[in-house]
Amino acid sequence: MTGAGRASGTPAANPPDPALEGLGRSGARRELTPAEARRMAEKVRQVELAISLVLRVGVVASVLVVAVGLGLMFAHHGSYLALRGPLSYRALTSASTSFPHSFATLGHALARGEGRGVVVLGVLILILTPVLRVAVGVVSFAYEKDTPMTLVTLFVLVVLVGSFFLAGA
Amino acid sequence: MTPLDFVVSLALISVAAGVLGSLVGLGGGVVIVPVLTLLYHVDIRLAIGASIVSVIATSSGAAAAYVRDRMANLRAGMFLEVATTTGALTGAYLTTLLPARFLFVFFGLILGYSSFATFRRRHEDAPLTASNDRIANYFNLHGSYHDLAEGREIPYKVVRTKLGLSIMYVAGLVSALLGIGSGALKVPAMDSAMRLPMKVSSATSNFMIGVTAAASAGVYFVRGQIDPIIAAPVAAGVLLGATVGARMLGRATSKTIRILFVVVLVVISLEMLQKGILA
Numbered sequence: 001m002t003g004a005g006r007a008s009g010t011p012a013a014n015p016p017d018p019a020l021e022g023l024g025r026s027g028a029r030r031e032l033t034p035a036e037a038r039r040m041a042e043k044v045r046q047v048e049l050a051i052s053l054v055l056r057v058g059v060v061a062s063v064l065v066v067a068v069g070l071g072l073m074f075a076h077h078g079s080y081l082a083l084r085g086p087l088s089y090r091a092l093t094s095a096s097t098s099f100p101h102s103f104a105t106l107g108h109a110l111a112r113g114e115g116r117g118v119v120v121l122g123v124l125i126l127i128l129t130p131v132l133r134v135a136v137g138v139v140s141f142a143y144e145k146d147t148p149m150t151l152v153t154l155f156v157l158v159v160l161v162g163s164f165f166l167a168g169a
Numbered sequence: 170m171t172p173l174d175f176v177v178s179l180a181l182i183s184v185a186a187g188v189l190g191s192l193v194g195l196g197g198g199v200v201i202v203p204v205l206t207l208l209y210h211v212d213i214r215l216a217i218g219a220s221i222v223s224v225i226a227t228s229s230g231a232a233a234a235y236v237r238d239r240m241a242n243l244r245a246g247m248f249l250e251v252a253t254t255t256g257a258l259t260g261a262y263l264t265t266l267l268p269a270r271f272l273f274v275f276f277g278l279i280l281g282y283s284s285f286a287t288f289r290r291r292h293e294d295a296p297l298t299a300s301n302d303r304i305a306n307y308f309n310l311h312g313s314y315h316d317l318a319e320g321r322e323i324p325y326k327v328v329r330t331k332l333g334l335s336i337m338y339v340a341g342l343v344s345a346l347l348g349i350g351s352g353a354l355k356v357p358a359m360d361s362a363m364r365l366p367m368k369v370s371s372a373t374s375n376f377m378i379g380v381t382a383a384a385s386a387g388v389y390f391v392r393g394q395i396d397p398i399i400a401a402p403v404a405a406g407v408l409l410g411a412t413v414g415a416r417m418l419g420r421a422t423s424k425t426i427r428i429l430f431v432v433v434l435v436v437i438s439l440e441m442l443q444k445g446i447l448a
Contacts, residue, residue, distance in 0.1 A: 089175035167387035
């Protein structure tokens with residue numbers, strides 16, 4: 001990185017490096033020394049990669065589970081597979097179609113190995129990915145020793161988790 | 170149309186929705202809801218459930234790349250989520266208080282105005298180099314990103330955080346009340362109010378919409394609005410599309426993204442006005 005080369009010079013002569021700017025911890029009253037700024041930049045980078053990894057893992061896991069569920073749905077119901085036929089998709093998308101919409105019914109559907117239960121499980125993994133991402137954010141800002149941002153992210157996590165409990169799932 | 174035709178065609182449309190959503194920071198709901206209701210004649214409640222799935226899929230699929238490539242402003246995004254999640258939570262309990270028709274007309278007009286404001290800024294894209302905003306300085310919300318189209322690192326400063334927070338609160342409120350438009354107010358809040366560069370605004374909006382949508386997804390799941398045969402092709406297709414779109418944002422020019430966003434915003438605004446006036 002360019003910042004590493006410049007850091008050996010006298011701090012006053014350094015032009016502000018755009019890549020390093022904005023990486024100082026929030027609420028900081030004093031300027032960071034070049035060495036501190038470099039360590040900070042490394043930490044910030046680790047946090048970015050951790051959050052990116054959480055999102056990627058969540059996305060891949062959910063796609064795999066959804067695909068398996070879809071495969072099971074078609075495997076159990078041969079008539080779904082026809083390209084032409086009397087069976088319309090609208091039987092599956094009307095307001096009276098039944099599918100799991102609570103953890104209890106989801107558990108039953110999964111126990112019976114129903115494809116639609118597996119799909120719903122995959123969708124739930126997808127829904128929980130942003131929540132997990134916020135949780136990792138809390139830990140990450142604490143690791144950066146950035147108290148204001150840790151508290152802000154913790155508040156978001158509490159609201160998110162609270163919304164799930166208020167929904168009564 | 171048999172279930173197989175439905176799943177395959179919907180998955181293909183969802184790929185396109187994911188590409189568009191990840192480029193303009195809106196999630197795929199803009200495409201998914203009209204396609205499901207008008208083309209497939211699916212019940213609106215199930216279409217909105219699918220839209221929530223598509224928003225989360227766009228967000229997580231694209232943001233994985235935007236965060237890694239430092240296109241999204243992680244700190245600003247996480248900071249502003251305080252306002253969007255609070256807004257989403259209050260919105261869930263206001264649903265019965267205000268008539269939906271009035272809300273559709275009201276927000277249709279607001280989005281119409283913000284598309285005009287976003288369009289007007291198309292020639293003055295230079296990011297700010299200084300900020301005296303106390304909140305932005307305290308939480309250090311400023312940043313920089315590498316612009317592949319211009320081939321250089323572009324630093325920027327953030328201003329008017331209070332105004333940004335207020336718009337973000339309304340954005341969370343709207344998405345919970347109407348089930349659409351969560352990103353439509355987020356991008357103008359960051360671009361026009363807080364002066365983040367257009368591409369950063371879009372990437373950061375993408376990063377944020379998943380969390381706003383997740384705050385109301387629990388309710389949709391319990392109400393039985395997430396139908397697996399619709400959600401499966403939407404989730405898979407949108408995730409693929411968002412991954413592709415995230416590779417395109419870096420190379421596109423800010424102006425292209427801005428114009429694309431304005432066009433989509435005009436469409437949403439007309440859609441809302443139509444729902445409010447004709448419904």
